[in-house]
Amino acid sequence: MNDLLDALEAVHRRVHAGTDEDAVAVVLERRYPAGPADVWDALTAPDRLARWFLPVTGDLRPGGRFRTEGNADGEILACDAPHRLVVTWGAPESIVSVRLTADGPDTRLELEHAVPAAYVPDAGGALYVGPGWDEALVTLGLYLAGDTIPPDLGTSPQMYEYGGHTVRAWESALRRSGMATDEQVDAAVAVSLQQFAVRPQDGDGA
Helix, strand or coil, X not given: CCCCHHHHHHEEEEEECCCCCEEEEEEEEEEECXXXXXXHHHXXXXXXXXXXXXXXXXXXXXXXXXXXXXXXXXXXXXXXXXXEEEEECCCCCCEEEXXXXXXXXXXXXXXXXXXXXXXXXXXXXXXXXXXHHHHHHHHHHHHHCCCCCCCCHHHXXXXXXXXXXXXXXXXXXXXXXCCCCHXXXXXXXXXXXXXXXXXXXXXXXX
């Protein structure tokens, strides 16, 4: 698990304005050393999802609804194997889109989460969303590499350390976007560090 921080640079992050009623959208891109069919199966097969992400139940087909254990539920809007998956995430207006593209023998994954205005006070809300998907992409990488994912990885000191670095990476992406004021960015960083970089038993240290 010492290679968690090495994965930080493997992800390209950006923030942009959403469409319709969306306040902000975060985009993560990462390349994986596996073919699209294998990555797609890891993203959609319930038994494999439970090994690196969360247990998922429901009617797993276009138009069906799903539930993730301890997290969001939603509806499957599109499922075009092995290239495109679109779902709602927690609310009908909160849309997660995943695209897979072959890159030689590898796969380039792009994940976009468009967050509705009701979820966030301003564009700083990108920092409340992006780091959580960073954790998912890093555990997917470990899984595809054949590593065993410890059940407590998400609450381990290594993952909280990684979370702190991802918050700072998203801070840079948000500042590059020009969508938020310095005050909005600073406030979002403070909240996100508490969420992603501080274990509950650590109190208010970061």
